Amino acid sequence: MTQTPFRQTADGRRAIVLAAVIVLQAVTAVFFVGDVVSDFLHDGRLEDLHMWIEMLAALALAGGVAFLMLELRRVLTRLAALDRSMRAARGEMAEVIDGFFTEWNLTPSERDVALLVLKGIDNEAIAQMRGTAPGTVRAQCTSIYAKAGVDGRAQLFSVFMEELLAGES
Amino acid sequence: MTEATFTTGKGAQAPDPAAAPRDIRVWDPLVRLIHWSVAAGVFVNAAVTDPEKQPHELVGYAILALVLLRLVWGLMGPRPARFTSFPPNPLAALRHLWGLFHGARGVHLSHNPAGALMVYNLWATLIGMGATGIMMTTPRYFGIEWVEEAHEALFAWLMLSVALHIAGVLLDTALTRVNLVRAMLDGRKRLPPQGPAG
Known part of the structure; x- marks a missing residue:
């Protein structure tokens, strides 16, 4: 019973940090992709090595955001399961049982x-x-x-x- | 399994569950962070930045990125954040508003049907503003009148929507006694004891 809240806040903190990183990376990814697109529209030379590296970096950034979002979903699923079991085990059942035993x-x-x-x-x-x-x-x-x-x-x-x-x- | 695991009696200071309000986790950190970042971005671009200057464009890009991120999260996020939890349904929204003024006090664990319509409206308006905003920076559409007018008309619509959005939140909070602002801050809806859920 004493362990659950601690783990909960640890996971909760993890979720908040993940969310913050996702937001920052998503914003920079959009800037990056926008930059690649506008570069391409301006002088559109695909054989330029610099262009390809930029495109690769933008894709990697977007992939990283997607991966972090999956990770955040995992953490949130774990948090929700913990929340449910805590509620059922401690909040309701234990109180109900305890009440009867005392009575x-x-x-x-x-x-x-x-x-x-x-x-x-x-x-x-x-x-x-x-x-x-x-x-x-x-x-x-x-x-x-x-x-x-x-x-x-x-x-x-x-x-x-x-x-x-x-x-x- | 040790004996200590099964001892009761200790730790019985928990509040009476029947009388305690129920805290339900609804908004995950990503949803909240996006919500307040977009709100801050809209405020900054509406009231602080000069529309002719680069900071206005950068903030606009950031808002667009946040909305796109939220749309992806609507497909893969946890249940309350998903589109399937709040499908756009004007009929349900009307029924909800009708019920609200006739004593129904249902609590929704995602957006309520009227709130859902507002959310889609806000996203569409923001994307429209972003699109027309970007068009104005391109040589092809720069200085073309209808693009600029569309951007301004969407801004007026956005301000009206934000006012309605805030009014709706306050009204719903007053009627259902579930503090929606708090829910968007710490992620939890605190339902009154034995309140209906759905």
Whole structure:
């Protein structure tokens, strides 16, 4: 959670610098191409080496702008994906889950177990992760279901599903 | 997967999501930079530079380059910047304006239909000004009256359009309570809580 904003601003800064370079290069590219065209219109000698080098430089500049624009689009796509996942994971789901756990008066260890249950991890794996006996996890689950007023895993999920669906409309 | 990854409870100081306004990223840095650069360029060429002198021509070239850059970005940029997000549709624009005065408060994540028409109008006008401006510098069209008149007529149209553009932004901001100027500055539209999107 603490890493995401940092990466976000790093990418954000990158996007701003890219945009600035693109604007500068695009403006100079247009001047360059305009210069080549007007030179050609004035004395139009294609066999002139200087003319060809100028044309090549203008093309390279335009190609560079195109490449930077593709790069900027990549950075922006990454930023948008990050934004979305952050919003879903932190802004909405985590808050929703946290709110329920507090409302049900879950103890800190019950909170951890309940979150692992919601992540779809089975009791044996939870016990292994937390370094406790499977019986302890089963007892904690029973306590969680009782506090939440549900009669099992499936109903616990449905509490959050209903909340998500209700939040949509 | 460490245990610490799953602990909740900590970091629960985040604001209530239902009551918080939603920030939506709409304008990327390139769109914003082009917008304000063009605005500055138009201001400089309208009010500062001497139309007979070279700085006026250079600024004109730069504006043209910026508009062309924006047109390319409209084909390949991120979704809100793309032409497909705001197709020119006069009927939709009229419906939008009609709705605006009759209580509809829809928020658009790109240009709204009326704003879209204005954007195409501004681009076309700027390209027209650039084209007639360049023509005046060529020996072939130098001193030809209709070119100069077209450049001046387009300038008058541009000023009218800019005035309408600013009025439209202020009107939309007042009615939908989404600060459009802010969106063009920091790229985000701050939607009111539970506001409609579309």
